[in-house]
Every structure is written in structure tokens, then in C-alpha cells.
Amino acid sequence: MxxxxxxxxxxxxxxxxxxxxxxxxxxxxxxxxxxxxxxxxxxxxxxxxxxxxxxxxxxxxxxxxxxxxxxxxxxxxxxxxxxxxxxxxxxxxxxxxxxxxxxxxxxxxxxxxxxxxxxxxxxxxxxxxxxNSVSISDGISSELIRRSPDRNTSDVLKRVSGTTIQDNKFVVVRGLSDRYNSASLDGAPLPSTEPNRKAFSFDIVPSSLIDNIIISKTASPDLPGDFAGGNVQILTKDIPDNNFLTVGIGYSYNTQSTFKDFQAGFRSTSDYFAFDDGTRKLVSNFPTSTEILNNQVSKPRNIQAIQSLNNDFSIYKSKALPGQNYQITWGNVAEIGKNKNRFGTTVALTYRNSQTIIPDLQQQFDNYDYHSEQNKFSTNIGALANFAYSFGKNKITFKNLYNRILDDQFTYRTGSNSGTTSSDNKFYAFDLLEKGLFKTTLEGEHGLGAKTSKIKWNLGFSNILNDQPDQKKINYKQGNPGEPYYATVSSLAKENARLFSHLTENIYSGKVDYNLPVSLFKQSNLKIGVSSQYRDRKFDARFIGLVIDENNDNYDINAILQRPIQTLFGPNLIKAGLYNLDEIPNLTDRYTANSLTNAGYAMLDSKIGENVRVVYGLRVEKFNLNVETEDPNQPKVKLDNTDFLPSVNFTYALTKKANFRASYYRSVARPEFRELSLFSYYDYEMLASVQGNPNLKRTVIDNADLRYEFYPSAGQIFSVSAFYKKFQNAIEPLISDENSSTTISYFNSKSAYVYGVELEARKALDFIDGSNFFKNSTAYVNASFTKSRVTNPNDGVPRLETKRALVGQSPYVINAGLTHTELDNKLSFNLLFNRLGKRIFYAGGTRFSSVYELPRSVLDFQVGYKVLKSKGEIKLGGSDLLNAKYNFQYQLDGKPYNFSGTGSTFKRYTPGTSYSLSFNYTF
Structure with a gap:
């Protein structure tokens, strides 16, 4: 090395x-x-x-x-x-x-x-x-990314018109939730990184490795047909213009985390490099589910198996360190031969680590009155290696991306549950999550003939990893004030079980596109292509726990149940056989799944006269899906659909600086493997179980758009757009609360529609004054205003709401910013603002109304100054300066839905304000 x-x-x-x-x-x-x-x-x-x-x-x-x-x-x-x-x-x-x-x-x-x-x-x-873009689209370049404090792609996407981010990582375009958006990286489709939803975690991709991002809001036949909000296309860098070596280092300070008391569970040295060292995982000879459930584990083997688990429940205290960010990027371009063929290389390594604290996460609804402190230790490592060779009319690229995230969260929750078993609680959760993405793409472009005829092909492979090697949860209950707290280890349920889950998915993709100029109208191009994608997933989960032997007369069981969590599972108790292994039986917790999507398309891009351009055609997609659990009593889930997806994009050049656009296209949204599987996952943060629905159907969406755009000068724009979307069988998450326990599942709504307008303006301020100060200042704003309506299914279940807004749909989204440069672009200043309207997080049920995420304003800034002959740059940034609360509330008819118990707060917390200081130098 x-x-x-x-x-x-x-x-x-x-x-x-x-x-x-x-x-x-x-x-x-x-x-x-x-x-x-x-x-x-x-x-x-x-x-x-x-x-x-x-x-x-x-x-x-x-x-x-x-x-x-x-x-x-x-x-x-x-x-x-x-x-x-x-x-x-x-x-x-x-x-x-x-x-x-x-x-x-x-x-x-x-x-x-x-x-x-x-x-x-x-x-x-x-x-x-x-x-001259074919479709209605918005984008952001590497130059604009560099001027913002954004460290990953999810932060960057907040700046694009009509785009917001949910949970700091999932994209929402035009207010439509992540399931109605698709994404590609370097021309190959991006898979879902989440085990429980159709979503790509955009915080995986570091922003510094991006060449540009384009979000297509209308479709053309050469784009995948599974989106209604937007198709996010991310391109990473391949052949650089110059040879360079850039080294970056950065640190950040969070007002409510850094240097504060930080609590965490067991940690190994490898956690700092985003890898669990294996001590949390089940050993290879651990008893099988069948052996445990059929009492086939002998006492000595029971003790041995328990001892093989990581039984360190100690709570380690330290001071939260500042966030760290390191990066090295190397670029090289060489001209080969007398024809000056070019070979380019871009290699990058990134490392990020942060320790954040949410000191008071409140949950006050129904029977719950909880306050939690969450401490999260996060490590992210990434590597990019892109190679490209351009020779004559040909170009071959080989792009590789690897990223891995380790999130280790410790939650301590206190408060009361006044339900059927009224109690005061002390709840502990040690939750480690490992996510990995490896993606490799081989692509070729070849010019044919004397004109612009071109063939382009792409082969891709991706591997997704999502592991929870040992999620540990323990609750202590107090029956009456003044009485001691007792650990709930007398029986096993998902609320106190240890979860060992493993998800791996391989995705194979390929496509070929052919572009041919044809003699039709003033100027036309025919484009045809085929593509295929095969996904293969395997998911395994085991809910295992230690149950105390209450019939053991050699110990004072009540005294043991009162032990602090650090000694509750002490080695002496385990060795004495006081605990027995137990497991929650459910064969639906393990499933295998695969899908195959084959597509073909044909489109014409025609110039009709000087001012009219029409891009029209048809895409056909054949989709097959299979999901099978290990439960022989559950039927296999199968989907077999053929979809014809027409589209037309019309552009009329009103002047040299203005366009009028109109478009129509049909698209689909397909259910994810997890949404079709009956696997039930208890989400202790949501206080609910999440379970799939094998009866889901795909969604079919008809989309129409109008847009006027005016470009007063280079880099400046004013546009206004209107759009309408009609959904058949829209897929949404729903609170099923007819029973005593709450379950979040998925369903197809009977009908739904969305319509809205978008405004965008970017303008230099020289119209105020002709001085250099205003010439070097640019203001921009983009805003969307949306209305949606969903009819809940009429399935015999009474619900509080029959009609409501679409889940994830914000009535308005506002992004604004001000940029300024001085000293011949050596000094730069950027001020950024974001706000979105109240949107539904989960659709309501019979007892519970819908959960809404309330509006929240975000203000960021960055100041950059180039030093050392502009080879180095110092950046000072601030994120979330207003530190407004995240507030999720049960509401009905626009008012808080107060339960008979404590209130209407599903969850509420503040993230703290972060300040960052970084230095980059290019050799």
C-alpha cells in the first residue's frame, strides 16, 4: 500500500x-x-x-x-x-x-x-x-455545491426547486414522498438502501464527489418509468481538466452536543471505521430457532450460547467530540499518442465522524408521556475510483463507489404509560445499524458515421448491505410511586427482545441506447433503447431474548430484577443458569425476494420550424416480482405487470430568451419487497410495529405540466410552472389502530390527485445599482404551492378521516438564498433559507388521527476565503442557525387531536445549531 x-x-x-x-x-x-x-x-x-x-x-x-x-x-x-x-x-x-x-x-x-x-x-x-433541455428539469452544479456548507447529497438536494429532504436523507420532490421518486448514479439505477421502505439514503454520497445533479420533473421515454415526483440523476467526476491532488480537513461544533456529556454502549475500535468487529453478531454455532422454540437446547449449551452474546449493558460516559471530516482526492489526465487520446482518473477517499445528542425528545400522546435522550455515534467512510478513456469518437468509463455508514444510537427514555398496565418506565435501547453500498458501472459511448449518430451502453452492479447485529432493548417498570423499578425480563416480546437482522441485496442492470439523426421535419433525432434490471434480496431476522427463571429458589428474583442495567445480566447469574434463551416465533420474519424489470422505448426529438420542438414516444416496461417467506402457510407474493408509458414534451421558443413548455406522461410506482412482506418490525422510536401488506397493487399516475421560463442573462432565470397528477391505487403508510397495539402498514388508496404551481427566480442585483458590489451579488428563490386529496379505502374499517392530503405532500416549499463574491472571487458569502409547509407523516386510523410534521424554518450560511495563491480555501459554515424544533403532531381538521391522556405530540425535539470550519488545499 x-x-x-x-x-x-x-x-x-x-x-x-x-x-x-x-x-x-x-x-x-x-x-x-x-x-x-x-x-x-x-x-x-x-x-x-x-x-x-x-x-x-x-x-x-x-x-x-x-x-x-x-x-x-x-x-x-x-x-x-x-x-x-x-x-x-x-x-x-x-x-x-x-x-x-x-x-x-x-x-x-x-x-x-x-x-x-x-x-x-x-x-x-x-x-x-x-x-434546450428536453424535459422540465432543475439541477445544481459542482460549483454551487462547493459554495454551500453541504457535506452530502441529501443536503445538496434541499437547494433544488420543489425539492425537500425527509429524515435528513430521503428526497421528496414536489411534495411527493420518496416512493414516488427514482434515482440513478452514473447512468445506472440506485437501489433502495432501507429495509422498511422504498427509499435511497442520499446522505451516503459525499457532495464533494459530485459533478452535477439533474432532477427531471417530467418524463421522456429514455428515463425509467417509475417516478411521478422526480428522477434524480447524479453524475460523479471522471476525466478531470487538470491534474490535481486535493486534501481537505474539517471540524464541526454542535451547540447542544459538542463537549457535552455523551452516553453510549459498548464500542469497539473498528466502529470508528464503520465496521462492527463481529463481537455483537451471533456466533456460527448459536442454537437455531427450531432448537430454542422446541426446548432442544440443553442447560450447558444454553449457558454457553448466552455467554457468546455481547452482554455488556454498561453505559459509558464521555464528552462528545467535535465532528470530523477528512478527504483526499486525486485527479490525473494524460494525453496519449499523436491523436491525443485522453485517459482520466479520479480517486477519492472520505471519512466523517460525528457524535450528536438530542437531550429531550418528547412523546406525549394517547397513554404515553415520554422524554428521551438520544446519543448517536456516526461514522462514514467512502471511496470513489473513476477511470475513463476517450479515443476518437469513443469513450469508455469505469466508475466505482463504495460507502459505509455505522450509526450507533443509545436511547434512554423515562416517563409514564397509563395504558392497561399503568406504569412509570425507564427504557434503554442500544441500537447499532450498519449500511453499505458498493456500486460499479462500466459504460461506453461510440460515435457512428459522419453525423451525431451515437450508441451508448451501460452495465451496472450494486450491492446493498443493511445490518442490525444486536439491537438491545430493556425496560424497567414502576407500578406505583415510591416503589422500586423492576426489569421486564420475565417474558419475551418485541419491545424487549434483542434483534439480529441481516439484509443483503444484489442488483444487476444493463441498457443500450442508440441515437440516429433522421430526415424528418426541420431536424429530428430517433432514439431507441432497451434496458433490464434484476434485483435479488435476502432478509433474515431473529428476535432473541434472555428470560429469567422465576422458579429458581436459590436467588431472590425480585432483588435481581431491581439490579441496574449494568449488572442485570451479570456473568455470575448467567453462569448459574438463571437466564434461559427464548425466541419469538415468526417465520414471516425471514424472506427472499427478486424482481426483473425489462424495458424498451422509442422516441423522436423533432425540430418543427425555427421555434417548435417536440419530444415524443413510448416506453414499455415488463415487471415481475416474487416475495416468499419461510412460513409455508403464507402464499407467495407475485406481481406481473406490463405497462405502456407514453410521453410528449412540447417546447415553443417565444424569444431567444424565453420558452413555453407543455408535457404529458404516464408513470408507475411499484411496491417494495418490504411493503409486500408480512415481516413485523417493532420500532421503539415510533412506539409501533411496522408490517407489510401482500395485497398491494402498483400505482399508475397520469402527469401533466405547463411551464414558462425566461433567461434574462447567463445563469439567471425566472420561471413559473403548473402541474397536475392523478393517481390510481396510490401506496401510502397507514396507522392501523383497531386493536390495542398500534401497527403501521401500507395500503392502496381508492383515488388521489395532486396539483400545484412552482416559481423560480435567480437574478444578479445589478438592477439595484451598477456598482461591483451588486454585480457580484445574486439572489434566488424557488417556491412551490401544492394541493392534494386522497380518498381513504372503503374497506369496512371506520376511520377518523375519509379524505385528506397525500402522505408526505407539503402545501408549500420555499428555498431562498443570497450569494456574494469579493476580491476577484477570493472571498465568497452564501446565505441559504428553507421552509416547508405542514405535511402528513403517517395517515390516521380509527383511534388515531394523521401525524403531521409541522412547518420548520432552516437558515444556513457559509463564508469562504481563498489563500496561498488561491490553491487553498478556508470555509466557515453554520447550519440550522434558527434551531427550530422538529414537531410531529396528531391533528384532525387542522387542529391538535388531543387524546384522553396526555396530548397530541407524536415526537418533538431540537437538533442544535452546527458550526463548521474546514480547509482545502489543491496541489
Whole structure:
């Protein structure tokens, strides 16, 4: 490993020395009308023999240029030649310049040359890319990400118009919950990272590794058909423009956590590297479920098995350390041969660790009056290794991402439960969760023929890991005030069992797209493609516990039950055989599942006249799913659907700076494996069990959009959109509370619809004053206002609500910001604001109304200053400055739903304000 590092650094140093004192001009050549990249365009420096041709991405690179000012010529058959002057090249810097070319208006042999300056052409290219997207979409670039305090992708997505984040990691687009959104990474679909829902945990991907993010809010046939809110496309970096080595280090301080008393359970050294060392997991020879349930475990083996468990229930106290963030990224690009083929490498390693405290999480509803302190220890490690080779009209990329998160949470809860067994409680939970993602993608692009005909293919593999190796829960009850607390270990239930669960899922995907210019209307492109995705999941869970032998006359059982948690399972008691292994029998807790999605599509992208563009076509998806539990009495769950998904996107160019858009598309939302499985998971944080429903159907959604967009100048926009969505069999989580215990399950609503408007504006403040201060200041705001209505199923179960809003749907979402730069962009300042309206977290049942997440305002800032000849940058950031409470409340008809007991608070807590200081240096 040491030798490898030395080799990498030596290679980097050598290439850096060779390139010293020269610069580059790099960029893309695109069609001015469609933003399609042009393959094989020639880019040359006027007055020299130095030149290059664009590759299959339309990318060019002119290297080895001495510092100075230059003019370049860009030529492409059938297009007017363009001359761009006043391009300043600096030593050891890549000057970016994207170029737009317009189809030639004449077939005359004499060459027509269009003249522009560097500044003008930069504006032209940005206009074209903004204005010519096929679908209604929004996005964010790596440059804007770098200017925010965001550390991972979930934070970044909060900044995109109409987008919010739930639980700090799950995306909500246009107020539609995560199940109605899909995501891809480097062209391959992203799997669900959660065992209990259809959702991708976006906090897995570090923001620094992102090249750009695009969220398509309307569909075209080449996009997957399983979204109604948005399709999130994340692209990581491959071929860099320059060789570089960047090292970053950062620390953060949380006002209610850092240096405060931190409580935690057992921890191994490997936890700091996001790996459990194995001491929490069941040993290989641990008694099977059948042996325990059929009393086939002898007394000596019973003792031996209990001793093999991690019975350390001690509570360790320390001071919470500041959050830590370390990163190293290496990029290298080499030109090979006289054709200057390019080979690029981007490698990155990231490490994050944090210790956070929620000092008072309140739950006051029904019979509960609980106050909890939660202490979470989190470690995240990540690695990215991307390789790309561009040669002629071909490009091959090999992208790899690995990320692992370890969350170790200790919860201490006190308070009363005035239910049928009225008691005061002291509850302890030691909850470790390991999540891992490995994803690899091999992709190829190949230009064919003299025009822009192109074939693109993609092969992907992903592995998802989600483990809870030993979730330990113990409750102490007090019957009457003044009486002692007794541990509830006389019998076993999911509330006090130890959960050992393991989920692993492999996803295999592949697709091929072919793009061909055709002679239809003024200009058309035919695009056809096929894709396939196979998912294979295995889930295993065991609820095991230690039950005290109350018939043992050699011990004072009441005295033992009063022991503190640290000695409740003392080695002497275990060795004496005072505890017996027990297990909750349920064969539905283990299941295997697989699904196969095959798709094919055809679409035409047509320019009809100068101002009209229509993209239309059909996508067909064939979906098969199988879920099977180990319970032979439960039927297998099967889904077999073929969906025809038409779409049309219409764009009319009102002026050179304004578009009118209209679209229609049909999409689907399919139930997840977990939602179809009867596995019942007790969520101690929710005080409820979560269980699937094998009778779920897929959701079919019809979507319509209108949008007006105006681009007053480069990088600036004003737009207004309207949308409508009609759902058949919408899938939603529902509180089933007809029985004494509360269960959260899933159901298909009879009918649902959503409609709303979105507004977006981004404008420099130079209209206030012409001074540099206002020219360097930009304000932006995006807001969405939405109305939804769902009809609950008429299944004979009386419910408090017959009609309500869609789960997860916010009536409004507001994002706003102010950016400013000074000192020739060395100093930057960003102020960011986010607020969303009241939305349903869980749909209500018979006794309980719906749970709403109440509005909350978030204010963030970041100040950055470049030092050491702009190679280094110091950043000071603040997140959640207002520190508003997260407040989830039972409400009915807009008012708190007060139970006969304590109140209407499902949960309420404050996260604290965080301040961060980081330093990055690029060699």
C-alpha cells in the first residue's frame, strides 16, 4: 500500500512538472438549437498548427499553451464556423469554454465565420444548455455545491426547486414522498438502501464527489418509468481538466452536543471505521430457532450460547467530540499518442465522524408521556475510483463507489404509560445499524458515421448491505410511586427482545441506447433503447431474548430484577443458569425476494420550424416480482405487470430568451419487497410495529405540466410552472389502530390527485445599482404551492378521516438564498433559507388521527476565503442557525387531536445549531 501511494505521488509530480508554466483551453462544442454535443468538430488556435477534435462527449482539450491571450476557430460540417477571441490562458490552469454552433443557413461554398468574444461565448453556451433541455428539469452544479456548507447529497438536494429532504436523507420532490421518486448514479439505477421502505439514503454520497445533479420533473421515454415526483440523476467526476491532488480537513461544533456529556454502549475500535468487529453478531454455532422454540437446547449449551452474546449493558460516559471530516482526492489526465487520446482518473477517499445528542425528545400522546435522550455515534467512510478513456469518437468509463455508514444510537427514555398496565418506565435501547453500498458501472459511448449518430451502453452492479447485529432493548417498570423499578425480563416480546437482522441485496442492470439523426421535419433525432434490471434480496431476522427463571429458589428474583442495567445480566447469574434463551416465533420474519424489470422505448426529438420542438414516444416496461417467506402457510407474493408509458414534451421558443413548455406522461410506482412482506418490525422510536401488506397493487399516475421560463442573462432565470397528477391505487403508510397495539402498514388508496404551481427566480442585483458590489451579488428563490386529496379505502374499517392530503405532500416549499463574491472571487458569502409547509407523516386510523410534521424554518450560511495563491480555501459554515424544533403532531381538521391522556405530540425535539470550519488545499 505504501509503495502504491509513493508511485501515485511520483506519477502526479512528474506530470505536474511536465505541464508547468503552460495552460489549457477545455470545453464542449454543442448545437445551439438542441444542446446536443457535436462529435468530431475541430478546434484550433488561430495562427498556429495546434488543434484538437471533439470526442464522443463533444469535449475538446487544447493543452501545452503558453500564458497569453488567444483566438480559436471552431469548425463542423454543415455548421457556420465560429471565431472566439480574447481567451486568456494562465499557467497551470484549464480555461473552460463551451462553444455553440448554429447550422449553416446557406449551402454556398464560401465559409461564413461568426465572431464572438470569450465572455460572449460563455454566456451563449450557458443559455443554450439552460434553454434546450428536453424535459422540465432543475439541477445544481459542482460549483454551487462547493459554495454551500453541504457535506452530502441529501443536503445538496434541499437547494433544488420543489425539492425537500425527509429524515435528513430521503428526497421528496414536489411534495411527493420518496416512493414516488427514482434515482440513478452514473447512468445506472440506485437501489433502495432501507429495509422498511422504498427509499435511497442520499446522505451516503459525499457532495464533494459530485459533478452535477439533474432532477427531471417530467418524463421522456429514455428515463425509467417509475417516478411521478422526480428522477434524480447524479453524475460523479471522471476525466478531470487538470491534474490535481486535493486534501481537505474539517471540524464541526454542535451547540447542544459538542463537549457535552455523551452516553453510549459498548464500542469497539473498528466502529470508528464503520465496521462492527463481529463481537455483537451471533456466533456460527448459536442454537437455531427450531432448537430454542422446541426446548432442544440443553442447560450447558444454553449457558454457553448466552455467554457468546455481547452482554455488556454498561453505559459509558464521555464528552462528545467535535465532528470530523477528512478527504483526499486525486485527479490525473494524460494525453496519449499523436491523436491525443485522453485517459482520466479520479480517486477519492472520505471519512466523517460525528457524535450528536438530542437531550429531550418528547412523546406525549394517547397513554404515553415520554422524554428521551438520544446519543448517536456516526461514522462514514467512502471511496470513489473513476477511470475513463476517450479515443476518437469513443469513450469508455469505469466508475466505482463504495460507502459505509455505522450509526450507533443509545436511547434512554423515562416517563409514564397509563395504558392497561399503568406504569412509570425507564427504557434503554442500544441500537447499532450498519449500511453499505458498493456500486460499479462500466459504460461506453461510440460515435457512428459522419453525423451525431451515437450508441451508448451501460452495465451496472450494486450491492446493498443493511445490518442490525444486536439491537438491545430493556425496560424497567414502576407500578406505583415510591416503589422500586423492576426489569421486564420475565417474558419475551418485541419491545424487549434483542434483534439480529441481516439484509443483503444484489442488483444487476444493463441498457443500450442508440441515437440516429433522421430526415424528418426541420431536424429530428430517433432514439431507441432497451434496458433490464434484476434485483435479488435476502432478509433474515431473529428476535432473541434472555428470560429469567422465576422458579429458581436459590436467588431472590425480585432483588435481581431491581439490579441496574449494568449488572442485570451479570456473568455470575448467567453462569448459574438463571437466564434461559427464548425466541419469538415468526417465520414471516425471514424472506427472499427478486424482481426483473425489462424495458424498451422509442422516441423522436423533432425540430418543427425555427421555434417548435417536440419530444415524443413510448416506453414499455415488463415487471415481475416474487416475495416468499419461510412460513409455508403464507402464499407467495407475485406481481406481473406490463405497462405502456407514453410521453410528449412540447417546447415553443417565444424569444431567444424565453420558452413555453407543455408535457404529458404516464408513470408507475411499484411496491417494495418490504411493503409486500408480512415481516413485523417493532420500532421503539415510533412506539409501533411496522408490517407489510401482500395485497398491494402498483400505482399508475397520469402527469401533466405547463411551464414558462425566461433567461434574462447567463445563469439567471425566472420561471413559473403548473402541474397536475392523478393517481390510481396510490401506496401510502397507514396507522392501523383497531386493536390495542398500534401497527403501521401500507395500503392502496381508492383515488388521489395532486396539483400545484412552482416559481423560480435567480437574478444578479445589478438592477439595484451598477456598482461591483451588486454585480457580484445574486439572489434566488424557488417556491412551490401544492394541493392534494386522497380518498381513504372503503374497506369496512371506520376511520377518523375519509379524505385528506397525500402522505408526505407539503402545501408549500420555499428555498431562498443570497450569494456574494469579493476580491476577484477570493472571498465568497452564501446565505441559504428553507421552509416547508405542514405535511402528513403517517395517515390516521380509527383511534388515531394523521401525524403531521409541522412547518420548520432552516437558515444556513457559509463564508469562504481563498489563500496561498488561491490553491487553498478556508470555509466557515453554520447550519440550522434558527434551531427550530422538529414537531410531529396528531391533528384532525387542522387542529391538535388531543387524546384522553396526555396530548397530541407524536415526537418533538431540537437538533442544535452546527458550526463548521474546514480547509482545502489543491496541489
Amino acid at each position: 505504501y509503495a502504491t501511494v509513493l508511485f501515485v505521488l511520483a506519477t502526479f509530480s512528474a506530470t505536474t512538472l511536465l505541464a508547468q508554466n503552460t495552460g489549457k483551453i477545455v470545453g464542449k462544442v454543442i448545437d445551439q438549437k438542441t444542446s446536443e454535443t457535436l462529435i468530431g468538430a475541430t478546434v484550433s488556435i488561430e495562427g498556429t498548427t495546434k488543434g484538437a477534435a471533439t470526442d464522443v462527449d463533444g469535449h475538446y482539450s487544447l493543452g501545452g499553451i503558453a500564458p497569453g491571450r488567444y483566438t480559436i476557430l471552431v469548425r463542423y460540417m454543415g455548421y457556420s464556423t465560429k471565431s472566439i477571441s480574447d481567451i486568456e490562458v494562465k499557467a497551470n490552469v484549464a480555461t473552460p469554454l463551451d462553444v455553440t454552433l448554429a447550422p449553416s443557413a446557406t449551402t454556398a461554398l464560401s465559409e461564413v465565420v461568426i465572431k464572438a468574444t470569450y465572455r460572449q461565448e460563455s454566456v451563449n453556451a450557458l443559455y443554450a444548455i439552460q434553454k
